[in-house]
Amino acid sequence: MALNPVIRAVTERITERSRHTRGRYLQRTAAAYGQKVERSQLGCTNLAHAFAAMPDQAKARLKETSRPNLAIVSSYNDMLSAHQPLAAFPAILKQAALDAGATAQFAGGVPAMCDGVTQGQVGMELSLFSRDVIAMATAIALSHQMFDAALYLGVCDKIVPGLLIGALSFGHIPAIFVPAGPMTSGISNDEKAKTRQLFAQGKIGRAELLESECRSYHGPGTCTFYGTANSNQMLMEIMGLHLPGSAFVTPNTPLRDALTRAAAQQAVQITAQSSSFTPVAEVICEKSLVNGIVGLLATGGSTNHTLHLVAIAQAAGIALNWDDFSDLSAVVPSLVRIYPNGHADVNHFHAAGGIGLVIAQLIDAGLLHEDVKTVSGPGLRRYTQEPYLDGDNLIWRPAAAQSLDRNVIRSTDDPFSADGGLKLLSGNLGRAVIKVSAVKPEHRVVEAPALVFHDQNELLAAYKNGELARDFVAVVRFQGPAANGMPELHKLTPALSVLQEQGYKVALVTDGRMSGASGKVPAAIHISPEALAGGPLARVQNGDILRIDANTGELSLLGSPGWMQRPLARADLSAHQSGFGCELFASARRQAGTAECGAATFGHPDWAAAEVL
Structure with a gap:
């Protein structure tokens, strides 16, 4: 199917609008490309500091300055259900890297706050700015010049956008995002919403409300409604930063662990020392960002990404604006109904065909750019597959060819609505x-x-x-x-x-x-x-x-x-202005850009000369 003319026109418009800023970003990034491992540029004293505490096997490999070394940047904490499973990931990733002939080090942690916890509270006033704190913390984690690829562990709201903005500031380093997956389903979202309304009307008390909420948010993993957290996971997949089909596999399962191991093994395969070098600066481009917007529209994703995608694009030298979202929405059909746009949760969506089916529908309808780079290789068609275990072997097979529940996923020939909403x-x-x-x-x-x-x-x-x-x-x-x-x-x-x-x-x-x-x-x-x-x-x-x-x-x-x-x-x-940490963000409030410019609190060197802002 030929590419939809509106998709083509919007992409060309973005490309032309970003010509100078994107060119400067790519030029700066390409200057950092190299065939040798990053740490080979360090002096002996520097290097000794960097692996002094490593186990003997890893230390011996790091001394060689020839094998790739992976950074692990994680948003783990055990207060938040979505991030609690990440506790086990570093050990899995380190062993997988060793098995692949490389090494991995925990490069740094980034903060992770939950809008569900801070909703309606003072802490929510730090939420949006936490994205930029995470981006800066990511840059600090990568600043030691030790890493040839990076594995990013994060799930929710501002965390994934912040990690990606930070990753793009080191655009010469390949990046793979490693999700934790959604929690298993609790009570229905309709039941949860009805209970909240009854509480708002004063018809039930706090005890009944709390019991309902605990039955909804009940275990490790991401909240199962389709908010920003799960929209993040869809975006990482459709923009080619996940392994195919990994977004909505539940935590603490053999398949989840196998995908985590495979992420480290694939990261080794796309470093500059390989023939498949895939820097994140080339994965995130005008076409992949348009793909992200199309995915957001087709699935009814979070409005927060009208901020985050703009900020992510700026980090890659690309200028998006809300006209782009609106024009794409006019031609991208709504294919998915997940709460709050429907009754199902993300586990139901995954079982009904999931992201692989949606991507296949959109490619076949000419609504996605198939010719993009991904961490799994060239071409988005790879993301029409889903993973499964054949014994102990991780294998990919084609996703469902058609929806297994038309109340949740529709085809482009028979969408829920003709536009993206x-x-x-x-x-x-x-x-x-x-x-x-x-x-x-x-x-x-x-x-x-x-x-x-x-x-x-x-x-x-x-x-x-x-x-x-x-x-x-x-x-x-x-x-x-x-x-x-x-x-x-x-x-x-x-x-x-x-x-x-x-x-x-x-x-x-x-x-x-x-x-x-x-x-x-x-x-x-x-x-x-x-x-x-x-x-x-x-x-x-x-x-x-x-x-x-x-x-x-x-x-x-x-x-x-x-x-x-x-x-x-x-x-x-x-x-x-003060209390609950607000005083620490005074400079962020003063420097924050407009919402349409992503509400970013820091600029990038190219934007001062940009024609578009």
């Missing part, structure tokens, strides 16, 4: 994104009076006081990167969902984020410019008529002549 909104209030995969058609247009809040808790208090039984558009502003770190506002979902189910027209407009689990209430999020930067959102007053039209892409304040000359509203942000 993610749209750019623009108008006199600025630019925003909206995810409508889970929003019913009758709720996609809301025109109602604004109710303005400067804190999500103000809205929740109004709800509990019975003040929101009406049609309204909730404007929750001063939630952008510069204001308070751009926290997720997912805590608002149950209350707004209840009001919508009661028949009221409701919507959310904010310069903050929702979560990867953005749900059935229309939400115009990531508004740029943010209120603190003087964006139009700072001039909205209670009673202004706002219109959100997810069909036409309109985000506007109607009537009220002269409203743009109103004084800018101010908010008391002092509570967000």
Whole structure:
């Protein structure tokens, strides 16, 4: 099948827009390519420091300065279910590297925080910035000039994007991402959501709510709904940074361990000392990023990646913007229904055919670039396979040729919808994104009076006081990167969902984020410019008529002549400046870019001269 003309046009547009910045990045990266192992450039004293504590067998190989050495960079901690399985991975990877004639060292750890734990709490204000801390920690781990390839252990939210941004700053080093997999299924997502709504209505107490949550989040592995964590895993696969089919294999199983071993063995095969050298700078390119966006749209993935993919692209010298997402969404069909876009969880999705089936459908429909480099070799077609064990042998076979559950995965000939369910909104209030995969058609247009809040808790208090039984558009502003770190506002979902189910027209407009689990209430999020930067959102007053039209892409304040000359509203942000670590991120708030530019807190040397920013 010929490549879809819109896919081709958007890719060419991105390539041309990024011509200078990408060229400089690749030139700088290629200058670091070399045939010798990295540590051969170190002096003897330097080298002795680097392997003083290694076991004898590994130390002997490291002394040779001829065999490749792998970096292990991990986000392990045992508080978070998704990262707890990673405790066992370094030993597996080190042994696999030895068996392959190489060595591996634990190069460094990076922080990992969970938006599920910090949701609605002060810690959420550090969440987005943790991505850039992780990127910098990754660079520090790689800075010792000891490594010829790297294995990245991470799963959730900001961790995988941060690891990848850090990896791209060492673009000459091959990178393989090693997932931990999802936890086994607990109670249904519908049951969990219903319990949350009952709690929001005051019909059940905290004890019942906690019991429901514990039955949902009950063991090691990633949360099973399709939020940012599982969207990360899909992206690493469709962009060629995983071994094929490894994203959704559950932890602590023989297949999971076999895939972990195979990741180290494959990393040895793609170092500069081999004939299959595959630096991460060449895996992440304009085509693979477009593939990532297509995968996100086809599967109904997290809105957080309208930030993260932009920041990842910048790290590789590539300029993405929200027009690219929106134009691709118009031609990429929705093929997957996983909660919150459907009833199934990721384990059900994996059993129904999983990523291999979806990639095959998209390639055959001309919606993906097949001619890309991956850590498994040239060509994305390799990712239409799935792994299995034949005795002790890890083998790949073709994924299911058709969906085993059409309520979860559809074909491109019979999709759930003809578009990807993610749209750019623009108008006199600025630019925003909206995810409508889970929003019913009758709720996609809301025109109602604004109710303005400067804190999500103000809205929740109004709800509990019975003040929101009406049609309204909730404007929750001063939630952008510069204001308070751009926290997720997912805590608002149950209350707004209840009001919508009661028949009221409701919507959310904010310069903050929702979560990867953005749900059935229309939400115009990531508004740029943010209120603190003087964006139009700072001039909205209670009673202004706002219109959100997810069909036409309109985000506007109607009537009220002269409203743009109103004084800018101010908010008391002092509570967000210190405590719970907030004071340590003052410079991040000052330096953060706009949401559409990825909300990054650091620049790259090429962007100062870029024509596109």
